[in-house]
Amino acid sequence: MKPGDVSFYRYFPISKRDKNWGLYITTAGEARIAPHTLYPPSGHPKGFAFEWQRGRILDGFALVYISSGRGNFESERKFSASIEPGHAFLLFPGVWHRYAPAQDTGWHEHWIGFDGETARQWLRHRFISPKNPVLKINAEDTVMATFSRVVQAIRANRPALQQILAGATANLLGLCYSAQQAQPAAETQNSNIIESAIARIQNEYAGNLNMQLLARELGVSYRWFRGTFAAHTGLGPHQYLLELRLVRARNLLAETEFSIKEIAMQTGFEDEHYFSRLFQQKLNLTPSQWRTRSRPHK
Missing domain, CATH: 1.10.10.60 (Homeodomain-like)
Known part of the structure; x- marks a missing residue:
């Protein structure tokens, strides 16, 4: 990252209580990627880091929201999409994917990784689907306010942090489902x-x-x-x-x-x-x- 770039993230250990809640958070954060910067930036643990040439397969889910800049997203079944501000894309367990900002613009990304029986149930009932991973969310203020609360809660290390973050994630996924229904x-x-x-x-x-x-x-x-x-x-x-x-x-x-x-x-x-x-x-x-x-x- 270059001086002045925003970069904040956490990866979380998962307890039995977190799993029993039904929805737990594996990672959350944000990064402003400057133009002509190597992507992805280093520092992420094994299982989350990836290279463009090889792509990546996650064990769980993730939601990535782009608030500025543009780039590209690709996943299995030859799915490809251009990413613009206001786009969110969902990553699914066991599904190959890769994404990156355009070199001339960079982008500002916000993400939250999650898993649990609730998320798996959403997938089984097709509230979310790897066939439709990219969504245009016309609720930028709400999305950004939610991600801001996520970062604030993590920085403050609030009690029952996992449950607070799970609520924020459910809110974000509700916005994604709403966008999907409007498509x-x-x-x-x-x-x-x-x-x-x-x-x-x-x-x-x-x-x-x-x-x-x-x-x-x-x-x-x-x-x-x-x-x-x-x-x-x-x-x-x-x-x-x-x-x-x-x-x-x-x-x-x-x-x-x-x-x-x-x-x-x-x-x-x-x-x-x-x-x-x-x-x-x-x-x-x-x-x-x-x-x-x-x-x-x-």
């Missing part, structure tokens, strides 16, 4: 944008599609478009385009007498050799071998 309209709009993009790609796959221009025409940033497209389809927009072109190429190889060069041109590949290399890389067969195997009686 269907936004999700519908997002789905409509991505469906429009997919239709454009399917109709114009053989042309010179520029994904950044497509995002602009749809009225969204390319960063948002790329992340949301991947969340909906499991592939980035450019990768989706390549896979679609290869599907069309396989159909033409099986059903027509067009030459390899003609098929490459008709499916958007300007270079026959690049098309052949990519085809073999993806399918472990050359285009000619695929053609032969796809119609053995011809």
Whole structure:
């Protein structure tokens, strides 16, 4: 951390009484990460520290709230999201994830780690879900006031600290659930944008599609478009385009007498050799071998 940066956190031993309460806190804190600073900062214990390249899997849950700056979050099932101020993301036991601030902005993060039968029950009943880990919480004042009370209680080492922090955590998770319930309209709009993009790609796959221009025409940033497209389809927009072109190429190889060069041109590949290399890389067969195997009686 650089001089002047905010950094305060605690990790807690857990007693039998804490577990019997049903919800207990493993860690809480905040950090203001300056631009162009190494992330994550050092000093966190094993099991909580991580590197971007390897990511991390926790034994319990955590809630991270970003009050300023921006960055990225990724988790299992190819989920990816851009993080902006007011976003919270949930981390789940046994679920791989990683996140980091953008180098040019840094961010101010606030977090609380938790576990217990109550949290597991929330998960079982789908009040929280790893399928929907990133939420926009439109209650910044309430969230920040809650995190402020958490830090104050920890600094004061108040009696029954675990139970006080458990109450604050339940409050924060209630706000997350409220945000989740308010999302269907936004999700519908997002789905409509991505469906429009997919239709454009399917109709114009053989042309010179520029994904950044497509995002602009749809009225969204390319960063948002790329992340949301991947969340909906499991592939980035450019990768989706390549896979679609290869599907069309396989159909033409099986059903027509067009030459390899003609098929490459008709499916958007300007270079026959690049098309052949990519085809073999993806399918472990050359285009000619695929053609032969796809119609053995011809």
